[in-house]
Amino acid sequence: MGQTLAEKVWDAHVVRRAEGEPDLLYIDLHLVHEVTSPQAFDGLRLAGRPVRRPDLTLATEDHNTPTLDIDKPIADLTSRTQIETLRRNCAEFGVRIHSLGDVEQGIVHVVGPQLGLTQPGLTVVCGDSHTSTHGAFGALAFGIGTSEVEHVLATQTLPLRPFKTMAINVEGTLSPGVTAKDIILAVIAKIGTGGGQGYVLEYRGEAIRALSMEARMTICNMSIEAGARAGMIAPDETTFAYIDGRPHAPKGKEWDAALEYWRTLYTDDDAEFDVEVSIDADALEPFVTWGTNPGQGLPLSASVPDPESFADESDKAAARRALEYMALEAGTPLRDIAVDTVFIGSCTNGRIEDLRAAAAVVKGRKKADTVRVLVVPGSAKVRLQAEQEGLDKVFTEFGAEWRHAGCSMCLGMNPDQLAPGERSASTSNRNFEGRQGKGGRTHLVSPLVAAATGVRGTLSSPADLEPVG
Amino acid sequence: MEKFIRHSGVGVPLRRSNVDTDQIIPAVYLKRVTRTGFEDGLFAAWRGDETFVLNNPAFASGSVLVAGPDFGTGSSREHAVWALKDYGFKAVLSSRFADIFRGNSGKQGLLTGQLSQDDIELIWKALENAPGTEVTVDLDQRVVTCGEIVAPMQVDDYTRWRLMEGLDDIGLTLRHTDAIDDFETARPSHKPRTLV
Ligand code: SF4
Numbered sequence: 221m222g223q224t225l226a227e228k229v230w231d232a233h234v235v236r237r238a239e240g241e242p243d244l245l246y247i248d249l250h251l252v253h254e255v256t257s258p259q260a261f262d263g264l265r266l267a268g269r270p271v272r273r274p275d276l277t278l279a280t281e282d283h284n285t286p287t288l289d290i291d292k293p294i295a296d297l298t299s300r301t302q303i304e305t306l307r308r309n310c311a312e313f314g315v316r317i318h319s320l321g322d323v324e325q326g327i328v329h330v331v332g333p334q335l336g337l338t339q340p341g342l343t344v345v346c347g348d349s350h351t352s353t354h355g356a357f358g359a360l361a362f363g364i365g366t367s368e369v370e371h372v373l374a375t376q377t378l379p380l381r382p383f384k385t386m387a388i389n390v391e392g393t394l395s396p397g398v399t400a401k402d403i404i405l406a407v408i409a410k411i412g413t414g415g416g417q418g419y420v421l422e423y424r425g426e427a428i429r430a431l432s433m434e435a436r437m438t439i440c441n442m443s444i445e446a447g448a449r450a451g452m453i454a455p456d457e458t459t460f461a462y463i464d465g466r467p468h469a470p471k472g473k474e475w476d477a478a479l480e481y482w483r484t485l486y487t488d489d490d491a492e493f494d495v496e497v498s499i500d501a502d503a504l505e506p507f508v509t510w511g512t513n514p515g516q517g518l519p520l521s522a523s524v525p526d527p528e529s530f531a532d533e534s535d536k537a538a539a540r541r542a543l544e545y546m547a548l549e550a551g552t553p554l555r556d557i558a559v560d561t562v563f564i565g566s567c568t569n570g571r572i573e574d575l576r577a578a579a580a581v582v583k584g585r586k587k588a589d590t591v592r593v594l595v596v597p598g599s600a601k602v603r604l605q606a607e608q609e610g611l612d613k614v615f616t617e618f619g620a621e622w623r624h625a626g627c628s629m630c631l632g633m634n635p636d637q638l639a640p641g642e643r644s645a646s647t648s649n650r651n652f653e654g655r656q657g658k659g660g661r662t663h664l665v666s667p668l669v670a671a672a673t674g675v676r677g678t679l680s681s682p683a684d685l686e687p688v689g
Numbered sequence: 690m691e692k693f694i695r696h697s698g699v700g701v702p703l704r705r706s707n708v709d710t711d712q713i714i715p716a717v718y719l720k721r722v723t724r725t726g727f728e729d730g731l732f733a734a735w736r737g738d739e740t741f742v743l744n745n746p747a748f749a750s751g752s753v754l755v756a757g758p759d760f761g762t763g764s765s766r767e768h769a770v771w772a773l774k775d776y777g778f779k780a781v782l783s784s785r786f787a788d789i790f791r792g793n794s795g796k797q798g799l800l801t802g803q804l805s806q807d808d809i810e811l812i813w814k815a816l817e818n819a820p821g822t823e824v825t826v827d828l829d830q831r832v833v834t835c836g837e838i839v840a841p842m843q844v845d846d847y848t849r850w851r852l853m854e855g856l857d858d859i860g861l862t863l864r865h866t867d868a869i870d871d872f873e874t875a876r877p878s879h880k881p882r883t884l885v
Contacts, residue, residue, distance in 0.1 A: 235872045236865050242847060244865060246872050248880055256766065258722035269859070275884040284720065298720035305722045316883050337881050349765040349789065365767035365793035367858065375862045377869055381847075413707065414759045417788055447762065449788055470879040478879035513707060513762075534706045534758070631716050652711045652763060654734060 222488025224385045225454050226420040229360040229485065233343050235377055242379040248342040249359075250372050251328045252279040252315065254306040255633070256347030260370035261309040271313040273376045278337065279310050279317040282327045283633050287596050287623035290320055299634060313373075326599020326625040329353040329567040333437065334601055336466025340455035340482040345372055350567050350649065351450075352443040356436035357463070358455035358485045360420070363444065383449050386419040387493040390427040392501035397682055399577070400435035401569060401647070401666035403427065404442040405507035405517045406499060413515040416448030419495070422487060423453050427501035433462040434573040441568045442649050445514035454486040506681045508554055509651050509664040511542035516651075518554065520669065520681055526550040545653055546661050547641075554679050557663070561644040562593040562674040563656070564620075564667055566630040569647035570598025572605050574667040579611040581671035582618040584688040588677030593620035594636065596628040620674065632657045645673040690798045692855035693828055696779045698752030700824035700835060701742055702816040708756060709763030710790065714772040716764075727768055728775035747820030755812050755824070756783040761790025761801075770797045780826045782833060782842070784809055795848040796858055802826060804833060808840035828852060 223231070236244040250273075257279070264271070271277060284299035294300040303320070310317040318324040324331060329350055332338040344354045344361035347369040354361035368378055388407055408415075421443050428436070436453050443451030460479060463469045470478040487493075505519040516539070518525065527539035527550065543550065548557070564570075564578050575597060587593050595615045597603035603625050606612055612622045629636040630648040638644055638660025647670050651662035663679060672680040718730035735741040742748050754773065760783040761769060770793045773781065780800040794801045804812075812835045816822050824835045826842070828849055833840045844852075 236868045240846065244862060244868070246869070246876075249883075255719050259724045259767075262722070262724060267859070275882040278883040296720075302720050302722055337883065339881060342880065347765065347767075349763070363765040363789060365765055365770075365789060365796070367767060367793065367796045371858050371862065374859050375866075375869065376873075377862055379858065379862060413762060414785065414787075417785075447759075447787065468881045468883075470881075474879040477877065481877065481879070513709075538707060633716050633720070650711075650763065652709055654715060655711060658715075658734070 222491035224487045224491045224493060225358060225422055225452055225485055226360060226383065226385050229341055229343065230382060232341065242381045244377050245343060245380050247345050247372050247376055247378060248276060249332070249337055249344045250277045251332055251344065251346035251351070252277060252369070253282050253328050253346070253348060254302040255283045256366045257309065257369055258302065258305045259366050260373060261313065263370040264313070264373055269374045271315060271373045274314040276376060277315050277373070278332070279306060279315050280325055280328050280331050281306060281318070281320050283627045283631065285320045285626040286634050287626055287628050287636060290624045296635070323600050323604070326601065327567045327570060327627055329441065330571060330598035330602065333357070334599060336463050336468040339463060339478070340459060341485050345378065349444045350441050352448070353437050353441040353567055355440040355443070355450050355452040356433060357459055358452060358482070360450060360452065362450040383420045384418050384494040386416065386421050386495040386497065388421050388423045388497050388499065390423060390425040390499045390501050392427055393430070394427055394501050394504060397668060398504050398506060399666045399668060400431055400438040402504050402507040403499065403501070404439045405509065405514065405664065406504055408442065408446045408515045409507070409517045410499065411446050411497060413445060413513050414447045416443060416446035419448050420450045420452055421446065421448045423451060428453060429456065432573060433458060434571045437571070438568055442514065445649055455482050506666060506669050508669060508679055510546065510548060510554060511539065512545055512651055512653050514649065514651060514664060516542055517664065520554055520679060522554055524548045524550050524552045524554065555684070556678055558678045559591060559645045559663065559673060560642045561638060562591055562670050563596070563629045563644055563646040563648065564594065564670050565596030565598065565628055566648035567598060568649045569667050570596060570602065572602050574647065575602065575606050575611050576609070578667040578671040579614040581668055581682050582674060583614050585618060585675050587619035587674045590677045591674055593618065593674045594623060594629060595620050596623045597625045600625045618674070629656050631655060645670050645679060690855045690857055693779070693798060693800055693852040695825065695827045695829060696752070697823050697825040698779060699748060699750055699821055700753045700755050700812065700816045701748045701751035702813040703742060703754055703756045704813060706757035707759045707762060710761060710766050710769040711763055713761070713769040714766065719766060719768055724771065725775060727772040731772040731776045745820060750777070752777050752779045753824040753826060754778050754781045755809060755816065756781055758783060758785045758806060760786050762787040765789045767793045767797070770794050770799050774799050782809065795851065798852060798855070800826060800828060800844070800852060802833060803843040804840050808838065811838050812840070
């Protein structure tokens with residue numbers, strides 16, 4: 221029988237296999253950031269162990285970095301301590317780091333692909349659940365905990381049990397205004413926040429093949445919100461073209477060898493997935509969340525659901541609790557929900573294409589008086605690129621704030637937070653209670669919906685806007 | 690790491706499903722760079738609510754958390770495990786755990802035991818009827834007992850062995866350094882490197 225893509229990549233990385241034990245898997249690329257690494261380096265130091273492969277390790281500062289006044293010392297003492305600790309650890313253990321102010325600084329999942337370090341067929345790990353992003357290249361990429369970070373630093377391997385495989389077949393064509401974000405929100409609403417548990421999701425089908433690399437990253441990024449360990453997409457010409465010429469892409473003969481290998485990375489026709497799920501791209505509309513987990517989403521044209529309409533008792537209870545937290549009434553059209561803040565950024569939707577898409581919607585318009593709009597590029601390079609294209613002007617003329625790169629309001633570890641009771645339309649990936657600030661209320665949306673919402677002040681899609689006159 | 694064979698302690702009924710790691714410990718506590726002292730962040734958003742279970746003195750010294758399904762979803766932060774351990778929890782019981790959380794727990798010596806939801810409900814009732822009741826988690830026999838209730842517990846063989854032996858992960862792997870060396874020798878040269 222044939223193999224799935226995930227199985228091929230797994231098998232190519234088994235260092236040791238023994239009956240009754242997890243496989244010992246080799247890790248090709250280890251990404252590090254300031255939040256989940258200090259205790260790992262601390263552990264190495266305590267045990268007197270070195271980093272085995274600093275040349276397969278890369279650190280960047282992202283979660284705590286301010287997006288304003290980045291040339292001043294970081295005001296928040298604990299944020300500063302974490303960042304300074306990362307810098308010290310990288311210096312001590314010989315790990316390359318991109319610090320605040322460096323042109324390659326940015327969200328770890330934006331930086332890896334941008335440098336060309338993320339490549340098909342690699343195993344990629346990071347102490348961050350959204351490491352699944354890198355699966356868009358046909359890499360097996362997954363988040364790990366801090367003791368696993370320490371394990372990879374010390375041994376460049378991880379003991380793991382194979383994951384199960386799930387195919388997500390997305391056939392058909394997306395309508396205008398419908399994006400990768402809407403696909404993944406629809407997938408999570410369909411299979412649930414626990415539906416992917418223990419699985420690697422492989423996104424397949426016509427609609428996936430038609431997507432750009434950046435859109436594929438948006439989809440793989442949120443696999444974790446369906447509970448999955450990883451998301452993957454088989455590499456193709458789109459993938460190879462994206463990598464070609466990037467700083468760490470293979471060159472010359474190495475490129476040819478790599479390409480030959482990459483072309484073997486697909487699920488065989490006779491391979492079997494443990495589960496298959498189908499999504500009809502033709503039927504998709506812009507999706508938004510109404511609740512406090514990413515599975516609580518509906519098409520924008522729908523209304524806030526009645527908790528009693530759920531069949532399952534725990535879904536009912538969860539919906540009741542969510543509506544209370546979100547201060548929403550069942551039956552309210554989603555389009556009538558007014559927000560205070562629009563956040564465009566994060567490792568889900570903070571790449572250049574996302575900014576271009578949002579800018580195209582707001583160009584020549586003014587934001588609603590009742591909202592503040594924050595645009596936070598995913599990396600310093602994305603910010604530079606956007607400025608070269610004049611997108612920063614489009615956003616500032618719209619009335620948005622143009623910020624420096626980082627995670628920012630995705631999780632509110634820096635000063636960019638919602639105040640209690642404030643409501644956001646956010647292009648990030650998590651709408652958990654308090655995620656964007658204590659008491660803050662989050663609606664997850666695509667960059668297009670975020671931009672249109674900034675114009676009208678209520679959840680909207682570009683189709684709801686009057687033409688620019 | 691301490692060996693875990695059997696543990697008895699006050700059971701704490703946490704009647705909530707989908708308790709994600711932001712709820713277990715909010716992001717603001719992740720700023721620390723130490724490995725200990727995270728107990729103050731545990732369930733921080735709920736600790737101010739006097740009806741929250743840990744605010745009941747009978748449960749405050751609890752060491753066995755009996756939680757609803759899908760415990761530990763969301764971010765991979767291991768601080769969630771540290772916070773539970775630093776507070777004094779030795780075991781968490783649920784009908785379903787998020788994978789990363791379960792993996793993190795095993796490595797830190799926090800037992801995540803899987804019970805049927807029916808048994809969880811029975812234990813919840815028992816604990817609520819008599820706050821302060823002890824729950825015994827027997828990893829050797831893979832059973833949980835609480836008063837009259839005897840519930841089978843699922844833990845995979847490998848995690849069980851590791852916990853019962855108190856074995857550290859890195860030490861285990863470093864016994865196979867030769868295999869890692871061999872693998873590295875055979876790695877294709879087109880694979881990327883971060884240092885040039
Ligand atoms: S942008 Fe958000 S989800 Fe992505 S790495 Fe940063 S905090 Fe995590």
